Amino acid sequence: MASLVAYEDSDTEDESTTQEGTIHQNSESDFGAENSLGQHGAIEFGPTDPHESSLSPQGGGQDGQESRSLWEFCYSPWIQPDGTQDGVAVVRSLPQTAQGSSCVGPPKRPLKETPMTGIRPYVPKRQRLSQQVAASSEGDIQGDGSVISGTGSRLLTEVSEIISPFLRRKSTGTELPRRVRLRVQAHQGPVNTVQWCPVPHFSHLLLSASMDLTAKVWDGAGSGWCLFTSSAHSGAVRDASWMPCGRRFLTGSFDNSAIVTDVETGQVVVKVGNQFKVTCLTVQPSDPNIFLCGGFSPEVKAWDIRTCKVVRSYQAGIQQTLDILFLPGGKEFVTSSDSVSRDSADRTLIAWDFQTTAKVSNQIFHERYTCPSMALHPQGDEFVAQTNGNYMALFSARRPYRMNKRKRYEGHRVEGYAVGCEFSADGTVLLSGSSSGSLHFYDQQSSRQLRLLHAHQQACVCASMHPVLPAVMASCDWGGELCIWH
Incomplete structure (x- = not known):
């Protein structure tokens, strides 16, 4: 078991980079460019059945279309905000899954925290109404x-x-x-x-x-x-x-x-x-x-x-x-x-x-x-x-x-x-x-x-x-x- 663990951890830098690039390419093709790993940080996937290899987004067979839909459903990213930085919400990288798990894990090297420019902070309803009234007061003034x-x-x-x-x-x-x-x-x-x-x-x-x-x-x-x-x-x-x-x-x-x-x-x-x-x-x-x-x-x-x-x-x-x-x-x-x-x-x-x-x-x-x-x-x-x-x-x-x-x-x-x-x-x-x-x-x-x-x-x-x-x-x-x- 020690040799097996050492073997898994002995990935070279080139192989890790290649594997990470492959995951990036699959994520962009399946989920869209806006949901790529490079933008959201680490992604935690849900549990899968190790015997069902057709859940892979590139899996073949007669159930290819159904497998693809199920893949998109199970492996949608979970975004967890982790405070703000310069007025912009920041996403916390999720911890890697345990070694030896049957789940498809994220890259071994967690990406750096990046600001989520697409997420707006929560504004209370009372404040939103007051802003709307102020906007209407400035923009809807009639000639009289x-x-x-x-x-x-x-x-x-x-x-x-x-x-x-x-x-x-x-x-x-x-x-x-x-x-x-x-x-x-x-x-x-x-x-x-x-x-x-x-x-x-x-x-x-x-x-x-x-x-x-x-x-x-x-x-x-x-x-x-x-x-x-x-x-x-x-x-x-x-x-x-x-x-x-x-x-x-x-x-x-x-x-x-x-x-x-x-x-x-x-x-x-x-x-x-x-x-x-x-x-x-x-x-x-x-x-x-x-x-x-x-x-x-x-x-x-x-x-x-x-x-x-x-x-x-x-x-x-x-x-x-x-x-x-x-x-x-x-x-x-x-x-x-x-x-x-x-x-x-x-x-x-x-x-x-x-x-x-x-x-x-x-x-x-x-x-x-x-x-x-x-x-x-x-x-x-x-x-x-x-x-x-x-x-x-x-x-x-x-x-x-x-x-x-x-x-x-x-x-x-x-x-x-x-x-x-x-x-x-x-x-x-x-x-x-x-x-x-x-x-x-x-x-x-x-x-x-x-x-x-x-x-x-x-x-x-x-x-x-x-x-x-x-x-x-x-x-x-x-x-x-x-x-x-x-």
């Missing part, structure tokens, strides 16, 4: 300064640096904006609504819905870039609203559907189908899993997003629901319709009981004007209704919902547009758009006009004041333009 991205970014989850200083500051009153800070051609069609996120920590986010079939989320308080575009609808997006959590939003469209979308992932969470075109929707204040949906139908439906089923239905003798407004506590709500006939006093504004689906009051507004939008006072004791009579009427939010005939907010024009209205965070200022493109600010107590801003060239259909930042406001018009004021 907006950025279109398909997934959420850190701006959707972290508190904006602009918002942070004002979160703990007490409000000292409502400050009115004076000039435009940013003007963007946000959509290719009329913008129906804009709304700031109601959660203070995410209030830098601005939601817009348009007739161009899309809804967008903007960094309204910061860069003004578009962070996310939702194209889930096949029809015009008539209305949009944030969910109370601030991470999802609800949209209603003329394609007879209402969709809940997650802002961070960009995925559709819930999609429900109606038998009518959706024109208005709102979330139930006490139960965020329920929302009301109305449109070109005499029926208003209450949907549960957990089961995607209608839990309640409210029937009225009308043709279209223009707007829905929940009253304080969420136990009752008011709907406005398009009924304008002489005997339509019992259908223009209707108060409903949410639980029983019964009409609480239908003698609220007795004038022959439709009310395209409504807004609730922050204190919850009053609400206003925008009318096509070019004024806003004030109503009590408690039964029997009487109209205040002494206060009427006039000076703007509606002229058939669905012009929106809104109270400031403290309820002292009432804001309204106008079909002439201007913005009007009214004192809530005296109904006196405080300021007039010439905002847009086309009809200004919606405006919203920021819930945290003073003197910051967003407005939109019928031409697809979006403006941020300060």
Whole structure:
């Protein structure tokens, strides 16, 4: 046995070089040039049967093709990284097999460690996502300064640096904006609504819905870039609203559907189908899993997003629901319709009981004007209704919902547009758009006009004041333009 061992170890340098070169040649012909021994270092082969000589890649016989496939399967190299060198992964040479083994062993002289240029180091998923967002922010900047991205970014989850200083500051009153800070051609069609996120920590986010079939989320308080575009609808997006959590939003469209979308992932969470075109929707204040949906139908439906089923239905003798407004506590709500006939006093504004689906009051507004939008006072004791009579009427939010005939907010024009209205965070200022493109600010107590801003060239259909930042406001018009004021 000693002589046999000595005989095996007595290979000359020329024979070893020849044997190594033969192995290199077979590896390159069978596995490809990229898997050669010279590139990957030492290779450890799996165990083989000493009686099956046909496993050799050059083995002959009738089973030549099958033997070749089996050879490639059994003798594929195993790569084991052994740290890094100059930022490049390095492969550790495996130990040689025991002498006398039936396995086909590697060359007796292990090759030097070579850097694996084809292997990239592992990058965590969170870091990859942040790099993708940074790349999209640099490469997808539009001519108007907006950025279109398909997934959420850190701006959707972290508190904006602009918002942070004002979160703990007490409000000292409502400050009115004076000039435009940013003007963007946000959509290719009329913008129906804009709304700031109601959660203070995410209030830098601005939601817009348009007739161009899309809804967008903007960094309204910061860069003004578009962070996310939702194209889930096949029809015009008539209305949009944030969910109370601030991470999802609800949209209603003329394609007879209402969709809940997650802002961070960009995925559709819930999609429900109606038998009518959706024109208005709102979330139930006490139960965020329920929302009301109305449109070109005499029926208003209450949907549960957990089961995607209608839990309640409210029937009225009308043709279209223009707007829905929940009253304080969420136990009752008011709907406005398009009924304008002489005997339509019992259908223009209707108060409903949410639980029983019964009409609480239908003698609220007795004038022959439709009310395209409504807004609730922050204190919850009053609400206003925008009318096509070019004024806003004030109503009590408690039964029997009487109209205040002494206060009427006039000076703007509606002229058939669905012009929106809104109270400031403290309820002292009432804001309204106008079909002439201007913005009007009214004192809530005296109904006196405080300021007039010439905002847009086309009809200004919606405006919203920021819930945290003073003197910051967003407005939109019928031409697809979006403006941020300060």
